[in-house]
Amino acid sequence: MINYNTGKPNSRYWVLKLLKDNFHPGDKIVVTKENMFDRHDLKIQGFVTPQGRRILVVNKTNREATVELPTEWQRATSSTVDEDTGDEEPRTSKINGSELKLAPFAVTVLKAE
Secondary structure: OEOOOOOOEOHHHHHHHHHHHHOOOOOEEEOOOHHHHOOOOEEEEEEEEOOEEEEEEEEOOOOOEEEEOOHHHOOOEEEEEOOOOOOOOOEEEEOOOOEEEEOOOOEEEEEOO
16 A cells, blocks of 8 residues: 555555545445446445535546536535546545546545535
């Protein structure tokens, strides 16, 4: 979990920290219909936490994927680990629109506003 050349945490560390910081024992897992759009390239799971609603999105392929977001998630905050973040902390941004673009093998947590 540490890059032995630089001594910095690597992307595996940041994905684990992203999961640990957003999901906890007792969080409610909600039924998610990722196959409703025939999306076998993504894993999507919704949660209800004491801090609010969250969605975990994982791109399981080596190509970019796009997800159409429902209206209530179009102003969500996203935290992402992907090839662009490298060995740095997850990139946090505000969703502005109806699409979420995921780089190959990206892991994203969406937080409802």
